[in-house]
Amino acid sequence: METPADRKEIITLRRLIAYADKVFGFTGGIVAGVMDGRKLPRIPTGLVVQSVAALFWARLGSLNALELTAQSSFFRKWLGAPVCSADSVGRVVALMEPAGIRAGIHSLYSQLKRNKALPDQNGLGVAVIDGHESHASYRRHCSGCMERTIGKGAAARTQYYHRQVTLMLLPAALPGQIALRLLLDHEPQQNGEAEVTAALRLLKRVLKTYPRAFDLVLADALYSTSTMFNFLLSEGKHILTVLKDDRRNLYQDAAAQFAALAPTEGSLGSRKCLWWDLPGLLSWPAVDAPVRVIRSVETRTVRRQLDGKKETLTSDWVWVTTLPSDSVPTARAVAFGHQRWDIENQGFNELVNGWHADHIYKHDANAIECFLLLAFLACNLFQAFFARNLKPEIRKGCTRAFWPSLMATEIRAGIPSALSP
Numbered sequence: 001m002e003t004p005a006d007r008k009e010i011i012t013l014r015r016l017i018a019y020a021d022k023v024f025g026f027t028g029g030i031v032a033g034v035m036d037g038r039k040l041p042r043i044p045t046g047l048v049v050q051s052v053a054a055l056f057w058a059r060l061g062s063l064n065a066l067e068l069t070a071q072s073s074f075f076r077k078w079l080g081a082p083v084c085s086a087d088s089v090g091r092v093v094a095l096m097e098p099a100g101i102r103a104g105i106h107s108l109y110s111q112l113k114r115n116k117a118l119p120d121q122n123g124l125g126v127a128v129i130d131g132h133e134s135h136a137s138y139r140r141h142c143s144g145c146m147e148r149t150i151g152k153g154a155a156a157r158t159q160y161y162h163r164q165v166t167l168m169l170l171p172a173a174l175p176g177q178i179a180l181r182l183l184l185d186h187e188p189q190q191n192g193e194a195e196v197t198a199a200l201r202l203l204k205r206v207l208k209t210y211p212r213a214f215d216l217v218l219a220d221a222l223y224s225t226s227t228m229f230n231f232l233l234s235e236g237k238h239i240l241t242v243l244k245d246d247r248r249n250l251y252q253d254a255a256a257q258f259a260a261l262a263p264t265e266g267s268l269g270s271r272k273c274l275w276w277d278l279p280g281l282l283s284w285p286a287v288d289a290p291v292r293v294i295r296s297v298e299t300r301t302v303r304r305q306l307d308g309k310k311e312t313l314t315s316d317w318v319w320v321t322t323l324p325s326d327s328v329p330t331a332r333a334v335a336f337g338h339q340r341w342d343i344e345n346q347g348f349n350e351l352v353n354g355w356h357a358d359h360i361y362k363h364d365a366n367a368i369e370c371f372l373l374l375a376f377l378a379c380n381l382f383q384a385f386f387a388r389n390l391k392p393e394i395r396k397g398c399t400r401a402f403w404p405s406l407m408a409t410e411i412r413a414g415i416p417s418a419l420s421p
């Protein structure tokens, strides 16, 4: 039987890099396109971009951990030099131009698109937008920090934190492959501004660069605002959000119809559903078009872990959308509604927990923005390699966390034994 040790020969950091270079022109194109604001750079910017990509791929976790591997023959062969000190990496990333990293992510997207690796879902390009808090501290702060007061009276303290809004593309899976989850861009939320304000800034920038990447934006209830709906309508895009009762008139109008109308029966995977689908509602006049409200009451049977007994769970979802009912039937719209949670399951959670993306590598507004963009770039490249280059039988039976540990071993194996940590 094949053991994990045998697999070491199959997937390596070198193979990932060779794939990234061959398919996406990683080292020569994407890396070379990233600039920074130093006048007389002693350390090439590209060397820092490549080192940080390796930091994320091998999930080393911190700049100090990267510095400990600086003398590895892996880096000498790949970069032609050792990795520079943790301080230098932080300093260079703090001066890096985020636009260059964004252009690299776009070039990766364009190549995947040309390779037909990002198919629409039933004729629609789908994206998810969501906010995420990346760091909280009472001590350190920078020009990009948001602030809030924790505690009351004499115990009140100011807490500093960072938030970003992220847009992730959700293409359909190609036959026999796992679906890619492409992290397109993020926008830092400024102190005192609402998440939706930062989200609008993000969408405006993304729509300029990716005008045809998606037709539908999925978001949580926070995004059920007329400004967001009207902006996307004006751009020829659709939106689907969770509807809560704070949209009073629309919610009450819909609730009255839920009570009066019989639902249709449907199913979603193993769940049995009761659906109400109300197109053409005019009870949200601030939105420039009639909206459609869909409710799905879903029941599923689970076996309780405690005593193994079967238990029936019911959930009740209400969404509001601009999607037309003639081309997007209820079942499709309900499935889109559930994909909103993909950003939790396969986007942020994986990025934060698996990729150490919320670690503050250097507490500086520009460094935080650039490190997260570099994490997106590294994550997208790894995902493309994982989904497109690895044979399913190699992926089988190994958790995703297994591969980065192999890559870290590969880097550490190249450290001269006298220096080995």
Ligand SMILES: [Zn+2]
Pocket (backbone or CB within 6 Å): 140, 141, 142, 143, 144, 145, 146, 160, 161, 162, 363, 364, 365
């Ligand atoms: Zn800060």
